[in-house]
Amino acid sequence: MDTVAIVMTAPQEMALRRLDLTPPGEADVVVEVDWSSISTGTERLLWSGRMPPFPGMGYPLVPGYEAVGRVVAAGKESGRRDGEAVFVPGARCFGTLDGVEVRGLFGGAAKRLVVPGARTTRIEPSLGERGTLIALAATAWHAISARGAMPPDLIVGHGVLGRLLARLTLLSGAAPPVVWETQAARQCGGAGYAVLRPEDDERRDYRAIYDASGDATGLDGLIARLAPGGEIVLAGFYADRLSFSFPPAFMREARLRVAAEWRPADMLAVAEMIAEGQLDLDGLITHRAEAAQAERAYRTAFDDAACLKLALDWRSAA
16 A cells, blocks of 8 residues: 655655555554645744754654544554544654655655554544644643643734634633734734734733744743743744743743643544534635645745645545
8 A cells, every 4th residue: 555645855855755655453544635734833844954853853754743534444443433534643654765764754744644543533524624723723722721721811923823822712711812923914813802013012911921933032022021920831833942031030930831732632622622613713724735736835834924824635636
């Protein structure tokens, strides 16, 4: 069994290639992918060659950890059934390319995947390409729902993660957060909350600032906006070293928390919110492209500020 997949052979070098697939076992499922989406955080780092040391890192690799499709073969011990619509957070099921092992980091950008059924999440088929957003929703929920966490009253960044943080904050019943965004193309779309440029906001008593920007240089500016005892939550992914001036943090007795990636319980929680119509995923995927146009699509996702999320359509891929 084989598949067509996006393969990065080096920074800024990618192509669709045909790869062999690991034969499925009794606990595995074979998924025909309909849509995958492009992460403008971690995948940008893979594309640029700036990805920090990470387990499984190396070229050639298949990127992508946001894929949805249909189970076409379910092993007896997989816990899945043929025909189910599922989300797949990547896979490690690829063979070699020119004699070199193809790494699955993160391995979701392919037409066909072999993955343990336990790693998949059942979704409503009607979600279509919006189903690729469930991992970011689970990441946002993981940050907000941590034990002892305060809901954000300031969110930095109005990309997809920032918007999901804002929507989940409203869904929790907390007061509407303020969202900062510096790019004009992303300052619209705030439903029930205000989106401001940082320079237009004079407030300096935020209790919980959630940074979804991925900007490693902004900690001093955020600390200056904290109330005494306030917390900064690092919800993005940072390639560069983080640092801050100690005296202002000392004066405020500031706290710093790193929100890691989602856990299975987070995925189940947001899947239920979505299925019950509580969490809205509309308006977050702004661009779509055929998988055959992957290289152009990746450049659009990374370079066009108006592109919140780009979904790749695999349905017509061979």
